Amino acid sequence: MEPIDLELEEGELELPSEPMHLNMGPSHPAMHGTVRIVLELSGENIMKADVQIGYLHRGFEKMCERGTWAQVFPYADRLNYVSPMLNNVGYALAVEKMAGLVVPDRCQWYRMILGELARISDHLTCTGAMAMELGAITPFLWWIKGRELVWDILEEETGARLTHSFGRIGGMAKPPTTQLKDLIRNGVPTILHLLEEGEKLLLKNRIFIDRLENVGVISGADAKALGWTGPCLRASGVAYDIRKSHPYLKYDEVDFDVPIGARGDTMDRFLVRLAEIRQSARILLQCVERMPDDGPVNCDDPRFVLPEKMDVYTTIEGTIQHFKLIMEGAKVPAGECYSYTEGGNGELGFYLVSDGSGTPHRVRIRPPCFPIVGGLEQLITNRMLSDIVPTFGSLNMIGGECDH
Amino acid sequence: MTASTTTTRVLEGSEQGFATTKLDALLGWARKYSLFNYPFVTACCGMEFMAVSSPRYDFARFGAEAPRFSPRQSDLLWVVGTISQRQAPALKRIYEQMMEPRWVMAFGTCASCGGFYDNYTTVPGLDKIIPCDVYVPGCPPRPEAVFDGLLLIQDKIASGVRKPSIVKPRQDPAQHLVQINKKPKKGDDEDE
Amino acid sequence: MSKLVLEKLAAKLGDKLRETHSHFGDDTALVAPDAWHEAAQLLRDDPALDFDLFVDLCAVDYPSRAEGRFEVVLHLYSTTKRHRVRLKTRVGDEEGNGADLDTLTDVWSGANWFERETFDMMGVVFRGHPDLRRILMYPEFEGHPLRKDYAANHTQPLVPYRTEEDAGTILEKVAPFGTDEGMAFGRKWFERGPTS
Numbered sequence: 001m002e003p004i005d006l007e008l009e010e011g012e013l014e015l016p017s018e019p020m021h022l023n024m025g026p027s028h029p030a031m032h033g034t035v036r037i038v039l040e041l042s043g044e045n046i047m048k049a050d051v052q053i054g055y056l057h058r059g060f061e062k063m064c065e066r067g068t069w070a071q072v073f074p075y076a077d078r079l080n081y082v083s084p085m086l087n088n089v090g091y092a093l094a095v096e097k098m099a100g101l102v103v104p105d106r107c108q109w110y111r112m113i114l115g116e117l118a119r120i121s122d123h124l125t126c127t128g129a130m131a132m133e134l135g136a137i138t139p140f141l142w143w144i145k146g147r148e149l150v151w152d153i154l155e156e157e158t159g160a161r162l163t164h165s166f167g168r169i170g171g172m173a174k175p176p177t178t179q180l181k182d183l184i185r186n187g188v189p190t191i192l193h194l195l196e197e198g199e200k201l202l203l204k205n206r207i208f209i210d211r212l213e214n215v216g217v218i219s220g221a222d223a224k225a226l227g228w229t230g231p232c233l234r235a236s237g238v239a240y241d242i243r244k245s246h247p248y249l250k251y252d253e254v255d256f257d258v259p260i261g262a263r264g265d266t267m268d269r270f271l272v273r274l275a276e277i278r279q280s281a282r283i284l285l286q287c288v289e290r291m292p293d294d295g296p297v298n299c300d301d302p303r304f305v306l307p308e309k310m311d312v313y314t315t316i317e318g319t320i321q322h323f324k325l326i327m328e329g330a331k332v333p334a335g336e337c338y339s340y341t342e343g344g345n346g347e348l349g350f351y352l353v354s355d356g357s358g359t360p361h362r363v364r365i366r367p368p369c370f371p372i373v374g375g376l377e378q379l380i381t382n383r384m385l386s387d388i389v390p391t392f393g394s395l396n397m398i399g400g401e402c403d404h
Numbered sequence: 405m406t407a408s409t410t411t412t413r414v415l416e417g418s419e420q421g422f423a424t425t426k427l428d429a430l431l432g433w434a435r436k437y438s439l440f441n442y443p444f445v446t447a448c449c450g451m452e453f454m455a456v457s458s459p460r461y462d463f464a465r466f467g468a469e470a471p472r473f474s475p476r477q478s479d480l481l482w483v484v485g486t487i488s489q490r491q492a493p494a495l496k497r498i499y500e501q502m503m504e505p506r507w508v509m510a511f512g513t514c515a516s517c518g519g520f521y522d523n524y525t526t527v528p529g530l531d532k533i534i535p536c537d538v539y540v541p542g543c544p545p546r547p548e549a550v551f552d553g554l555l556l557i558q559d560k561i562a563s564g565v566r567k568p569s570i571v572k573p574r575q576d577p578a579q580h581l582v583q584i585n586k587k588p589k590k591g592d593d594e595d596e
Numbered sequence: 597m598s599k600l601v602l603e604k605l606a607a608k609l610g611d612k613l614r615e616t617h618s619h620f621g622d623d624t625a626l627v628a629p630d631a632w633h634e635a636a637q638l639l640r641d642d643p644a645l646d647f648d649l650f651v652d653l654c655a656v657d658y659p660s661r662a663e664g665r666f667e668v669v670l671h672l673y674s675t676t677k678r679h680r681v682r683l684k685t686r687v688g689d690e691e692g693n694g695a696d697l698d699t700l701t702d703v704w705s706g707a708n709w710f711e712r713e714t715f716d717m718m719g720v721v722f723r724g725h726p727d728l729r730r731i732l733m734y735p736e737f738e739g740h741p742l743r744k745d746y747a748a749n750h751t752q753p754l755v756p757y758r759t760e761e762d763a764g765t766i767l768e769k770v771a772p773f774g775t776d777e778g779m780a781f782g783r784k785w786f787e788r789g790p791t792s
Contacts, residue, residue, distance in 0.1 A: 026491060026494050027444050027445075027491075027494050027495075027498060028473070029443075029471070029473045033445075033446060033447065033450070034446050034491060052731075053731065053732070054488075054490055054730075054731055054732035054733060054734070055446070055488055055490050055491045055494075056446055056447055056485075056486065056488060056491070057488055057490065057525050057732040057733065058447075058486055058488065058521045058523070058525060058526055059521065059523040059524060059525045059526070059741065059748070061717075061742060062523055062524070062741060062742060062748050063520075063521065063523060063748070065748075066748055074520065075520075078447070078448050081447065081448035081451060082451060097620055097621075098620055125451070125454070129454075140458075141458055141459055144454060144455065144458035144459070145458065145459055145460065147455075148455065148458070148460050151455075161452070161455075161544075161546070162448060162451055162452060162544050163448060163543060163544065221648070222705070224648045224649045224650075224675060225648065225650060225704045225705045225706055226650070226704075226705050226706040227649065227650040227651060227652075227704070227706030227710075228706075229649070238675060240649070240675050245678060246678075335619045335620060336619070336620075336622075336624075336656075336669075336682075337619070337620040337622060338622050338652075338671055338680075338682060340651075347651065347673075349651065349652060349671070351652065351654065351669065351671070353656050361656070362656045362657075364652070364654045364656075364669075366651060366652040366654075366671070370709060370710075370713075371650070371706045371709065371710070373709075374706060374708060374709035375706075399446065399447060400447055400448060403732055489734065489737075489751065489752070489753055489754050489755075490733070490734040490754065492753070492754050492755040493754055493755050496755050522748075522749050523748045523749055523751075524741050524746070524747075524748060524749060524750055524751050524752070525733070525741070525751075527753070527755075531758070531763070532757040532758055533755050533757070533758065534758075535758075535763060567765070568765065
């Protein structure tokens with residue numbers, strides 16, 4: 001040890017140092033799904049970051065080419081697995097755009113209801129997980145309780161809590177149940193109440209605010225060039241919501257607002273998601289008022305929609321129709337088409353290429369969180385290590401979607 | 405399970421059979437109700453894992469709520485979700501870092517057998533890479549099925565048997581089917 | 597749909613713009629590969645077009661084509677003008693070689709990861725890309741999985757699979773499972789005592 005009264009030179013005492021390489025993931029509590037971030041640190045500051053995805057690549061696009069158009073629905077569910085109905089509806093709309101089908105009104109309201117329920121589930125999970133990773137486990141538990149209420153409704157309707165595979169080309173698998181409207185009218189106030197309880201714990205907490213404000217800031221122009229859409233883009237001030245800009249289903253007939261952020265930081269992304277839950281609740285209650293209680297849910301088009309079981313077993317036309325649709329697949333007209341809907345994370349696009357047969361030539365998903373995670377590197381460079389956790393949490397990367 | 409009063413003395417060779425069994429039973433009881441799990445969460449089953457850990461289906465009732473994010477500190481590896489080829493080395497490494505005694509639960513169909521992802525990028529089941537004790541099928545499995553799996557693991561821990569098992573539905577799913585071949589179907593007949 | 601976008605592209609590119617169509621309501625323009633970057637620059641910089649949101653970049657494999665096997669497809673959106681366009685080009689020969697194209701990372705920074713993915717899945721090389729390496733597959737993977745000539749279940753395991761000798765037990769699960777596997781219905785075995 002050198003004696004402390006040694007004369008030091010004018011300059012700083014240079015210690016030889018090298019940047020430290022740290023590997024976060026792919027199995028890490030804060031890396032939603034699986035992402036690996038290889039960091040080069042200088043102390044706690046991040047000099048360089050390399051975000052590596054692909055640990056959940058399951059070959060969605062290749063699997064789609066091996067089945068029929070209708071066999072894509074289970075795979076599509078597992079893309080954004082926290083809001084599977086939105087993926088189902090998005091894909092169904094894409095095929096219907098190519099096929100030239102318009103589903104009956106009752107189905108459109110029904111799709112909106114299930115879609116908005118899925119969106120609530122997505123945002124509750126994202127914000128809850130973000131709070132949990134910052135140490136606030138209680139709001140997570142409460143919001144997961146709210147999510148369970150949403151899943152109860154979805155289970156009553158579709159039969160499954162998480163991966164419903166409920167969408168069909170030309171309609172839905174089953175018509176709405178008679179309890180749907182009551183379940184929603186009773187469930188939505190409870191969910192909003194739970195949301196409020198969680199917010200009370202978090203939004204005035206100095207530590208929570210300090211960890212989220214001015215962290216992970218991105219400007220609107222940068223976000224657009226990167227390809228961001230959805231809540232992350234709206235938090236940066238760009239008012240682009242497909243439900244308002246290019247309405248599909250019956251979104252132009254319901255009244256709702258689009259929350260926009262001002263600064264583009266993590267706090268804004270968090271608040272935008274919470275506000276969107278409230279708007280989704282508003283849409284749900286309006287749809288429940290407007291959805292007719294009877295009427296067909298599926299299109300009446302034998303080229304795409306399966307016949308009733310009674311017809312399949314008793315008439316020859318029904319048997320043939322069923323056989324052709326199952327064995328060969330619905331024959332979607334040849335060509336290419338890009339259809340987009342507002343998924344939980346942003347613009348969920350499906351680019352379909354058909355050669356006129358029952359098997360898709362190419363099903364390309366445009367995952368909303370792929371470009372968002374592409375921008376992560378920019379957000380965390382020159383910030384501290386612990387800023388990665390709220391920043392990454394606010395981006396809502398869903399592995400199944402990002403790695404498709 | 406109560407311990408007898410004579411379990412804390414040096415064992416003679418001839419007595420080893422009886423006292424060891426009692427001691428093992430005590431250790432098994434203690435281990436099974438204090439599982440430290442390593443949630444190796446990858447995909448959609450992770451949502452059901454979150455549901456299993458949350459207030460409605462609470463697995464804290466079974467003593468398994470403490471997640472340890474270091475394999476050195478955990479004894480039950482929950483492999484939740486699809487294992488892709490790229491993820492496989494990470495899984496193997498984590499399993500190798502766990503200390504004995506360790507158990508593995510394959511949560512979900514993708515972890516048990518690859519699911520419907522029969523392609524270039526999915527490992528067809530984690531037992532191609534690491535040994536597995538309990539398979540919980542389902543896509544994703546309902547929380548009740550997960551608890552059945554957890555109880556199976558607890559029974560294995562208590563009894564010390566390492567033979568792999570698969571969680572099956574509690575009720576015969578075919579019991580209400582139309583009897584086409586006129587043979588009476590019993591409730592616990594395994595040959596459906 | 598207004599034809600403004602397609603007209604402007606035709607005006608700038610002349611005969612480099614091979615064909616256009618608007619099937620299913622999507623404006624599409626097919627350009628020659630050497631006009632790719634120029635067309636993209638026009639789409640971003642022209643104030644009447646103003647495509648500022650980078651939506652998607654992917655490739656589609658048409659193995660029956662001898663010339664231009666891979667069709668690289670770019671989707672763009674303008675948040676101010678609210679119109680969309682699809683820009684396509686064809687690269688690559690029958691074997692899949694020679695699929696080169698200019699990078700668009702200097703026009704929109706979002707193109708970075710999408711081009712890496714297209715390279716990974718289809719094998720289209722982007723000239724000038726800052727960091728062209730695999731993104732979804734692991735670096736040791738050989739081949740490009742989304743090509744039609746890559747068999748879907750051709751695996752290249754990173755970790756060699758366990759054999760039954762290492763495992764000491766049967767690995768292939770054959771249905772129906774044996775009576776001593778899993779749980780008997782109703783957990784009656786709990787009374788009988790554990791047999792598994």
